[in-house]
Amino acid sequence: MDTSAGAPGRRTPHGDAEPVPAPFPQALIDAFRAQPEPPAFEHRSRVVPRGEVLELIGRCADGLRAAGLGPGRSVAVATDVTPEGFAVLMAAYLLGCRVTGLRPGMTPAHLVYVLSDGIDALVADETGATPELLDAAGGVTVLRLGPDLLAAHPKATGELTAQGRSEDIAMVTLTSGSTGRPKGCTQTYRSLALNWAWQPARWTERTERLAAGYERYLLFGTLTSAVIFEHLGVCLLGGGTAVIPDPPLVFPQVFERHRITACLMTVPRLHHVLDVLRTDRVDTGSLRVLLVAGSPLAPHRLAEAARKLGPVVHQGYGQTETGMLSLLTPHDLAQWPDQVYDSVGRAWSGVELGVRDLEGRPVPTGATGEIWVRTDSAMAGYWKDEEQTREVLRAGWVRTRDIGHLDEHGFLRLTGRARDVVIVNAIVHYAGAIERALAAHPDVDQAYVVGAPDERTGEAAHAFLVPADGRAPDLDAVRALVAAELGEASVPATFTVVAEVPVAPSGKPDKRALLSRVAGPLGTV
Numbered sequence: 001m002d003t004s005a006g007a008p009g010r011r012t013p014h015g016d017a018e019p020v021p022a023p024f025p026q027a028l029i030d031a032f033r034a035q036p037e038p039p040a041f042e043h044r045s046r047v048v049p050r051g052e053v054l055e056l057i058g059r060c061a062d063g064l065r066a067a068g069l070g071p072g073r074s075v076a077v078a079t080d081v082t083p084e085g086f087a088v089l090m091a092a093y094l095l096g097c098r099v100t101g102l103r104p105g106m107t108p109a110h111l112v113y114v115l116s117d118g119i120d121a122l123v124a125d126e127t128g129a130t131p132e133l134l135d136a137a138g139g140v141t142v143l144r145l146g147p148d149l150l151a152a153h154p155k156a157t158g159e160l161t162a163q164g165r166s167e168d169i170a171m172v173t174l175t176s177g178s179t180g181r182p183k184g185c186t187q188t189y190r191s192l193a194l195n196w197a198w199q200p201a202r203w204t205e206r207t208e209r210l211a212a213g214y215e216r217y218l219l220f221g222t223l224t225s226a227v228i229f230e231h232l233g234v235c236l237l238g239g240g241t242a243v244i245p246d247p248p249l250v251f252p253q254v255f256e257r258h259r260i261t262a263c264l265m266t267v268p269r270l271h272h273v274l275d276v277l278r279t280d281r282v283d284t285g286s287l288r289v290l291l292v293a294g295s296p297l298a299p300h301r302l303a304e305a306a307r308k309l310g311p312v313v314h315q316g317y318g319q320t321e322t323g324m325l326s327l328l329t330p331h332d333l334a335q336w337p338d339q340v341y342d343s344v345g346r347a348w349s350g351v352e353l354g355v356r357d358l359e360g361r362p363v364p365t366g367a368t369g370e371i372w373v374r375t376d377s378a379m380a381g382y383w384k385d386e387e388q389t390r391e392v393l394r395a396g397w398v399r400t401r402d403i404g405h406l407d408e409h410g411f412l413r414l415t416g417r418a419r420d421v422v423i424v425n426a427i428v429h430y431a432g433a434i435e436r437a438l439a440a441h442p443d444v445d446q447a448y449v450v451g452a453p454d455e456r457t458g459e460a461a462h463a464f465l466v467p468a469d470g471r472a473p474d475l476d477a478v479r480a481l482v483a484a485e486l487g488e489a490s491v492p493a494t495f496t497v498v499a500e501v502p503v504a505p506s507g508k509p510d511k512r513a514l515l516s517r518v519a520g521p522l523g524t525v
Helices: 026-034 050-066 083-094 108-115 131-137 145-151 189-193 205-211 226-237 253-258 267-279 299-309 330-335 386-392 431-439 475-486 511-519
Strands: 002-005 039-043 046-049 074-078 098-101 121-124 141-144 169-174 184-188 216-218 241-244 262-265 289-292 313-319 323-328 351-356 369-375 397-406 412-417 421-424 427-430 444-454 458-467 494-497
Touching: 026 050, 026 083, 026 226, 039 050, 039 083, 046 050, 050 083, 050 145, 074 083, 083 098, 083 145, 108 131, 121 131, 121 145, 141 145, 169 189, 184 189, 205 226, 216 226, 216 253, 226 241, 226 262, 226 323, 262 267, 267 289, 267 299, 289 299, 299 313, 313 330, 323 351, 323 369, 351 397, 386 397, 412 427, 412 431, 421 431, 421 444, 421 458, 427 431, 431 444, 431 458, 431 475, 444 511, 458 511, 475 494
Parallel strands: 039 241, 074 098, 074 121, 098 169, 121 141, 216 241, 216 262, 262 289, 289 313, 458 494
Antiparallel strands: 002 351, 039 046, 169 184, 313 323, 351 369, 369 397, 397 412, 421 427, 444 458
16 A cells, blocks of 8 residues: 655646755745844844844855865764854755764764765864864864854855755765664755755645744754754744753753744653653643654553643654654544554655565555655665665665554554564564553553573563553563463563663664663573
8 A cells, every 4th residue: 555645746736747946955045035034043042033044154155165165075064053053054055065964972983984985074163073073084174163164254255046966965864873884864955955844835734734833943952863954944944943942951841941832852752751741830831843753652652742732742753764754643633533643644745655565565555564655855875885775765765664554544553663673483573563562551651672682582572661650560461461462472581670761862762772781680691
């Protein structure tokens, strides 16, 4: 079964082909130029109007141009979340560069690996210019955002016209590198020009309804995150203001203090917010969009969030390789209250969703298989990794390597990851399915499953449970629940009750840290 919502190659109501949008990031430049007065950023105590951001972009572009950067040249960027950090990114894109964002916390070895791979210049601000980064730069030209770009160019002189060539690589988004070296997901200038978030001329009614909630968007984390960057585009092109508060951010109090209307957060952070709201009175009434993404959200937690926060909770599904793919909205929850809490919504604008079997053939509605997607804004491939690219990209489709099914209304339900499996006695068991069965027990708030080598069965599943409201789960009842739902063979070999789950730098549950506990205190490997 395949579903779509404004699929690639869309046509107007009159049957004409939709016009090709302006080159990236011209739509943002034109929008800011047309209305320069509204605030684009609220950075701590400083309000930065759109016109001032344009001036910052122009000054950064002049500095990058003076350093010999332009179409086809490459620049790595390491900055804090600031208007100036955003401006240098936009300037590099405006000039048509290939831009690689360096995540905070990258290891020295990963920095050397990335910076030695054809990078022409490195731009860093005071926060990003760590000794480790500067050592890793080697012979790469280093440009300081303050002195070398902004101070050296006190007034913008060049034209703000997008120069990116359609098929050139524009963005390289690095993965965590947890498997050895960070992979780079590449996007062309064409794919960014067609990305739903950055082209308001292509927005559908659903997109406009979402963007209307981004009046005051809480911006935190890193601008090198593809998902944060995407939703920043929704905010700015929808006329909103990106709010960057003083650190540290305290959730959910930050919503009340800064009158936040929209926020993107991971599932563990939502768990924290709900835990606080059980005991503290915090005014979250300003919220209009709370979009949760990054890992599966248990239905009972989604229901609790909707009760405590109101009709503002959205659940999104996407990947760095593709951008946002589906969205479950409060409207969906209200229309199908007993049917969709276990789904991640329907195909997002410009996205086709399909479910296929092991041979890549579409399966019937309701059947489980691997999720394949098609969207104009998908990656062009993994940087200098043709083997992985061939594995994931198939004739215009992207294999997500996630497992799930679509129902008759087009709602997508994820049941596991093709790569997140435990093979017990040569039988494949999906960790996601076991986790959902565990979390269905009323005394279990969160559940996570990892696989570890086992002398008897090849691998064994090990469960980590966060109890609900401090109640100690009846493990015999939990085992029985999994056995009834999935069969005796799916029952984990061990259960460990933890107060909280470790969180990776990405904000997602850190299963590698959980696996280390299996190899240590549990003594099962």
